[in-house]
Amino acid sequence: MSTWIDNRWYVAGWDFEVDRAPLARTICGEPVMLYRRLDRQIVAMQDACPHRLLPLSMGIKEGDSIRCRYHGLLIGSDGRAEEMPLRNDPVNRSICVKTYPVVERHRYVWIWIGAAEKADPALIPDFWPCSSDGWTFDGGYNAIACDYRLLIDNLMDLTHETYVHEGSIGQRELMEAPITTHAEGDEIVVTRWMPGIEAPPFWRGALGKDGLVDRWQICRFLPPSNVIIDVGVAPVGAGASVESHDQGVRGFVIDAITPESETSTHYFWGMARNFDVHDTGFTARFKQQQGGVFAEDVEVLEAQQRSILRNPGSKLRAYAIDQGGVKARLVIERLRKAEAAELA
Incomplete structure (x- = not known):
């Protein structure tokens, strides 16, 4: 049995990734x-010709249809055959390819891998900051060579920033600030408030000035496998609080x-x-900086996965800092x- 939940929405790609050419x-x-x-x-279908299973993504686009590059079977965007390999046949x-429900929302292309009749767009995770005015x-x-749950563990425990991201967003105060963890239905929330500290380089650059700040990190796990983290800094005395x-x-x-495979x-x-x-210039620079930060995570997570596979008799241990990831798991x-x- 897989480690993920089938009947949920997963991101299949950014809006800019999916174009006329097959992805x-x-x-x-x-x-x-x-x-x-x-x-x-957007069309999403199983990437296998129903004839000899050559990936359809290798095929030839003809209008909204795709022709298999092996023997020429033409498949429409609804997944049904439109033309046989021998044109006169x-x-x-009845020849068809499985198709999947897809929705574009919050700059992402969401796909429903499970039972299509259960694909309710209202179940798409609420990434409201991605599409709100202001x-x-x-x-x-x-692409990360690790179990998707290791990434959730990583994001729900931001104390790793102190060491993994020492030169960008990490600081010692992260290991000293109290952490609270609670559940809101199926969502898990980890809160850390750090008053009166020096801003790390990443946030000092965003704020545009020196001085002590109040810093916050509020991690929220949204099933099946998403995390949004409310982060930032405000000058001491500006009136910022956990609530506002x-x-x-x-x-x-x-x-x-989004899980690709078990690893x-x-x-x-x-x-x-x-x-x-x-x-827009700041957006591009900010994206580049963020990409550099996440590249540091990729290195650690892939090394962790390799170590897990090399040590099959060992188990992951959970300490106080791991409560967010533990509860998310x-x-x-x-839910799994x-x-x-339900399917049994």
Whole structure:
């Protein structure tokens, strides 16, 4: 049994990644091909010709259809055969390729891998800062050779910033600030408030001045595998608090995590912010900096996964700092078992 939940929405790609040319991507163990029709609607179908299973993503686009590059079977955007390999043969409309529900929202292309009849767009995670007035959002992508849950663990425990990101966003105060963890239904929230500290280089540059700041990190796990992190700094005395903190520079780190296989993950990351929203140059520089920070995570996570595979008799241990990740894993396991019981 897989470690993920099938009947949920997962990010398959950024809006700019999916164009007329087929894009091949494995989502939750299933090979998928995505492309846009002429009306810009997105098609998602199984990446295998029903004839001899050559990937359809290797095929030839003809209008909104795709022709298999092996024997020429023509498949329409609805997944059904439109023309047989021998052109004079009558079309067998029972020949079809599995298609998947897709929705574009918050700059992402969301795909539903499970039972299509259960694909309710209302269940798409609420990444509200990515598409709200007064905010701007951009980001990037990493393929990571690790179990997707290791990335969730990483994001729900930001004390690792002290050492993994020492030169950018890390600081010793992260190891000293008290942490609170609580559940809100199926969501897990980890809160850290750090008053009267020096801003790390990343945030000092965003604020544009020196001086002591109040810093916050509020991590929220959203099933099935997403984390959004409310982060920022405000000058001491500006009136910022855990409950209200728009007085300085504030952003939401957006982490859309999609399993590829049991040991590989698609990581769609970004930052939504409510300051300097029209400064496209700052957006590009901020994205580059953020990408550098996440590259440090990739190195650690892939090394961790290799070590797990080399040490099959050892188990991950959980300390006080790991409560956010532990509780997120418990939610995933509970929802996964409930889904399996429903299908039994």
